[in-house]
Amino acid sequence: MLKKFDQSAASSKIPSQSATPPISVVGIGNKVAKPDYSEAKIVVATVGLPARGKSYLSNKLMRYLKWLEYDVKVFNVGQLRRSRARQRALTSGQRESHTAEYFSHSNEEATRLRDKLAEDSLDMLIQWLKDGGNVGIHDATNSTHNRRDKIQQRVAREKGFTVIFLESICDDPEIIAANVALKVSSGDPDYKDMSPEEAKTDFLRRIRAYEAVYETITEPGISYLKIINVGDRVVMNHIRGYLQSRIAFYLMNLHLKPRSIFMSRHGESQYNVEGKIGGDALLSVHGQTYAEALPGLIKNNIGDAPLTVWTSTLQRTIQSAQYLPYPKLTWKSLDELDAGVCDGMTYEEIEKQYPEDFANRDEDKFNYRYRGGESYRDVVVRLEPVIMELERQENILIIGHQAILRCLYAYFHNFKQADLPYIKIPLHTVIKLTPKAYGCDEERYTLPIAAVDTHRPKPKAPAPKPLREATPMTSRRHYYAEEETEEVAPLE
Numbered sequence: 052m053l054k055k056f057d058q059s060a061a062s063s064k065i066p067s068q069s070a071t072p073p074i075s076v077v078g079i080g081n082k083v084a085k086p087d088y089s090e091a092k093i094v095v096a097t098v099g100l101p102a103r104g105k106s107y108l109s110n111k112l113m114r115y116l117k118w119l120e121y122d123v124k125v126f127n128v129g130q131l132r133r134s135r136a137r138q139r140a141l142t143s144g145q146r147e148s149h150t151a152e153y154f155s156h157s158n159e160e161a162t163r164l165r166d167k168l169a170e171d172s173l174d175m176l177i178q179w180l181k182d183g184g185n186v187g188i189h190d191a192t193n194s195t196h197n198r199r200d201k202i203q204q205r206v207a208r209e210k211g212f213t214v215i216f217l218e219s220i221c222d223d224p225e226i227i228a229a230n231v232a233l234k235v236s237s238g239d240p241d242y243k244d245m246s247p248e249e250a251k252t253d254f255l256r257r258i259r260a261y262e263a264v265y266e267t268i269t270e271p272g273i274s275y276l277k278i279i280n281v282g283d284r285v286v287m288n289h290i291r292g293y294l295q296s297r298i299a300f301y302l303m304n305l306h307l308k309p310r311s312i313f314m315s316r317h318g319e320s321q322y323n324v325e326g327k328i329g330g331d332a333l334l335s336v337h338g339q340t341y342a343e344a345l346p347g348l349i350k351n352n353i354g355d356a357p358l359t360v361w362t363s364t365l366q367r368t369i370q371s372a373q374y375l376p377y378p379k380l381t382w383k384s385l386d387e388l389d390a391g392v393c394d395g396m397t398y399e400e401i402e403k404q405y406p407e408d409f410a411n412r413d414e415d416k417f418n419y420r421y422r423g424g425e426s427y428r429d430v431v432v433r434l435e436p437v438i439m440e441l442e443r444q445e446n447i448l449i450i451g452h453q454a455i456l457r458c459l460y461a462y463f464h465n466f467k468q469a470d471l472p473y474i475k476i477p478l479h480t481v482i483k484l485t486p487k488a489y490g491c492d493e494e495r496y497t498l499p500i501a502a503v504d505t506h507r508p509k510p511k512a513p514a515p516k517p518l519r520e521a522t523p524m525t526s527r528r529h530y531y532a533e534e535e536t537e538e539v540a541p542l543e
């Protein structure tokens with residue numbers, strides 16, 4: 052539901068209206084208010100034994116939905132337990148230990164305490180939803196009918212709130228062993244006073260304590276998703292509405308097979324050399340050299356492993372991929388951000404011809420929409436099917452464009468919207484992302500082939516407005532030898 056928006060006054064500031072959830076946006080002067088998705092209020096409650104990837108699924112889901120601009124937060128009951136224990140230790144001077152006995156069902160006092168923690172965490176989550184959040188993820192074992200009944204009853208007290216249970220069932224010994232190893236090696240506060248062997252023994256006892264009372268979801272009539280071995284099989288029940296279906300579809304497409312996602316911009320184009328944006332130019336001489344060198348770099352990296360190459364429909368990406376001996380796919384959705392009336396111009400020309408637009412873009416680059424073109428926000432929306440497909444696939448090399456790769460990179464590294472349009476994706480560099488339990492490992496390979504720098508840094512001070520007599524701003528086009536290495540910091 053879009054509120055009325057004065058399009059004549061702000062052709063460049065109209066937020067996305069494409070196939071995204073209903074949003075309301077209010078224009079305030081030169082600024083664009085944050086989109087309001089307040090209609091969706093969903094509690095996602097995880098269900099599963101320890102070491103079944105519940106936190107992995109919770110965090111992936113959060114990253115995906117946040118990238119799509121929903122307000123999402125994970126409420127991890129284990130973290131609440133630890134932070135309360137720390138607080139108690141500060142007043143009592145005595146440290147509490149939460150070994151396997153604490154999780155045993157026969158320990159009535161501890162069971163009462165754990166139930167209370169789950170309730171408190173749910174109350175905090177519901178309050179957060181009332182304050183404007185959209186999807187609150189209750190990351191806990193929630194492994195009995197009784198616990199799930201309580202969650203349902205609590206959520207039912209809130210008008211318009213719905214709950215989906217997300218059960219992660221895993222019987223693949225490799226996945227379980229990897230999750231156990233991660234828990235005991237990640238400096239988990241529960242195990243900081245134990246050796247890795249003691250920690251492992253204790254954690255396995257904790258799992259057995261939960262197994263003794265575990266009840267898989269069989270309750271009729273509730274909304275749930277059962278994810279078996281992280282996406283091998285998925286069972287769905289009573290999934291309704293746009294956002295619930297989207298959540299289900301995303302989780303269905305996840306897998307845990309080891310793989311890497313390679314990203315590279317096309318080789319330097321003739322437009323890059325001239326400082327022009329957009330267009331459909333061919334590669335420069337240096338760009339062509341990069342295209343020739345790329346197969347060697349990739350082969351050195353992945354050897355004989357299978358790989359699929361994705362390009363946009365624009366010549367500079369297709370030309371850059373021409374010597375790569377792998378199956379190729381051309382995506383219209385990977386075409387560069389559409390600069391509308393500014394297509395084919397240099398930044399200096401845009402500043403001269405459209406000074407207000409130029410200033411607006413500097414002020415809020417993520418939301419700014421070129422006249423007759425797109426904003427970064429629009430691009431994020433059109434890349435959603437690409438993200439979904441990337442989650443399903445194994446090794447992929449994307450030969451793309453500056454703005455497109457920024458958006459994809461931001462998804463994997465959880466960047467804030469405001470920082471996204473300034474991420475450095477230099478030419479003649481391959482970025483290798485390897486998804487891990489929480490986040491991604493990254494390596495960068497830069498080939499020693501000269502190229503211009505097309506990155507315009509964020510202006511230091513807010514751009515002055517109106518910009519009748521704007522001082523010319525030069526695009527920084529120079530060679531890597533002059534490049535500083537400062538990077539935008541990822542979230543968390």
Ligand SMILES: O=P(O)(O)OC[C@H]1O[C@@](CO)(OP(=O)(O)O)[C@@H](O)[C@@H]1O
Pocket residue numbers: 320322323327328329330387388390451452453454472505506507
């Ligand atoms: O959003 P900004 O920083 O302007 O970067 C996007 C621009 O990057 C460019 C190069 O300046 O990408 P590309 O090299 O793929 O052509 C432009 O075409 C595009 O408009």
